[in-house]
Amino acid sequence: MSSIVTVLHDARIPGRPEPVDVLVLDDGTVEVGPSRSWPEPGAAGSPIVVDVEGRWVVPGLWDEHVHMLQWSLARARVDLSATRSAAEAVQVVADHLAVLPDTETAPRVVGDVVVGFGFRDAMWPDLPTRAALDAVAGDVAVVLVGGDCHCGWVSSAAAQVLGAEVDASGILREEEWFEVSRRLDRQAESELDGLVVVAGTFAAARGVVGIVDLEMADNVRAWQRRVAAGATSLQVEVGVYADRLEEWIAAGRRSGDVVPDTGDLVRIGPLKVMSDGSLNTRTAFCCAPYAAGPDGEADAAGAEAADLAAPATEAHEDRGALDVEPEELRDLLLRATGAGIETTVHAIGDAAVGLVLDTYAELGIGGRMEHAQLVARQDLPRFAELGVVASVQPEHAMDDRDVVDRYWAGTSAIPYPLASLVEAGATVRLGSDAPVATLDPWAAMAAAVHRARDGREAWRPEERIDVRTALAAHARGRDEVRTGDVADLVVVDRDPFGPDEPLRDMPVWATMVGGRWTFRA
Template sequence: DRAVERMARAAAARGLVGLVDLDMTWNDEPWQRRVARGFDALRVSYGTYPQDLDRAIAEGLRTGDPVRGATTGLVRVGPLKAITDGSLGTRTAACAHHYPGEVDNHGLLTIPPDELVDLMTRATAAGLECAIHAIGDVANAYALDAYARTGAVGTIEHAQLVAHADIPRFARLGVSASVQPEHALDDRDMTDAIWAQQSAQPYPLRALADSGANLLFGSDAPVAPLDPWAAIASAVFRTRDGRDAWQPHQRVDIDTAIAASTAGGSTSASEIAPGARADLVIVEADPRTADERALRAMSVRTTLLAGRVTHAS
């Protein structure tokens, strides 16, 4: 819990006011405990995994409800998290075309499609939104199919390789794309090598945005640093370390990247107005005119959570 508190202070210093906690455990109990200790540095939405879905339903957890025992609404119940395939680096992301040199390897579906539909149906009936991990194009197609069949509300986590025909389905189904722009640069060389023969689009940020999909930027910390400015810079410039931009046609503009870094996402930009939630960040320079290095190094002067200062420099 002390480590979580240190993380929250460091996050506030980078301008964060909230996060989604998808730690692979029963998260309800730890957050009850942390709130009882006085945790108040971030807004937190915490997930539940399939092995604990029956318990969550039995205990009446519903997405958006404050964690039990809380006197504020900073920490709330989040989605059901389900992992439907593997990853690029392990060659287990479920893809339409086989991996190089492995004609029988198309990746791995870790949850059969019918089982995924059942999980999402039960979660939706109990008032839980969904967050579905899907990296390969086959996994993304099945996840979108499951949203269509169940009417569930939520996100696809990662969406790293998406068939061109499936890109418009995000917006049509109201499914948000919870993406990590830094991963595109972490994986650029591996993607060019391992997914060279795939016909789907890797890391399709611009294509998703142009189709009307809601983008929600994240870090996947601790896989990548918990730093929104790194994600924004990667999305806008598609490069770091002086290399040429990778797949520059999938860049997004700075306004889209900033909106995608807020709670509502790219299609629901936050506002500064009387009566609006006073989660505010004051920075040293204008992000709209910053180059890639300046965006990554953006200095945060002050972070406010519900009008209360959580960081000041």
């Protein structure tokens, strides 16, 4: 029989009127019962009693889509998120370079590259150019990473250091950019691991108990190192991309397996396939052409009619493009599923979403889709029918609302559906896609429940969901703490279900993973 290890005394469960005690058992599960008196500390056989003083206890929160290394690095990079033009971004770089110490290092190496993060050029009135960046960078290698992580702005010196070919714009997109991004990350492993340890601690302080890490890297070996270095705040499911899939299969790795030398913290996760690009980079594959932006790069004429025009699989310059051909997508999903590896597919544009659903239907297998930012109405019920989980990031809607209104003005599909997916019966999971959005589940829940930020009116308010549904989507289906649950718990200072609760700034008092404290305020 299990014994009580820790008692969370005088706790409240959101939605329940009476205080309770949450008993953490030595098998890593919980019991929930009426609040009562406990023996004095130190009495023989007595559990540790933690008086939470009427605070609220909710299930531990998972971030279902993280690029953990990129998130850790972004926190230390030059912040470009507030820039509103190419000229402004260049000025931020100039100001940063002006305060850097002089260096005589020559030739420059990757570690010397100055990296900025977070620019979003879709709404800029001017265009990025390599010449503008070179004018302030000179012989300093400078790389600016787009806020959606699907593009980078590269100076001439950086292109030389990184072995990249860039045109007059200085912009690299999609796979060309991903290759350069991977080269940027080749720093001392111990330095990078230390950044991840710190980032994991910050995540635990926001109530995160686990993440799905979809970094484009050797995530198995990376997390073995990180756990050894002290990254024990989070449970982790690690993903793999096509370039390492055969290695995983040869090693007999199956989704759900514990990764050796990580205790029980790290498990094998899914194969991730990129089917298309992103909205801000205007590479997401859509049925209708992108409306014309400030540089006029797309023709909006006849956009609505294009919904019924060329086949969805036919790439078109102003509709984005596929990153993987349908036959290759089919082969990858079959190969992984047959080897016991779950699958998830990045799909943002409605043409890509439809194609991915078609592929799952053809193969007769379930899976998961990342983002689903633009979905045709007829595709909504197919998520539930096919058993395809919708892994979405509500905070992206707050970042992209103006971009959607400009570039997807001509579409008949639904941008950033959430309530529509829930009402159609889809299983919905929430995440951040950090560093694209902050690794903070309360920010994501606020965006899902209120569809508003920064004092603006709610955007497409018909897609709001209630707090209980948002909590369950961030806690792998758990909408409250119940007897028999795993002891992954979060203690917060305010009632998440309270009237007019903003959620975004929710104070977290403590976080527990498997009955072990990972954060105490």
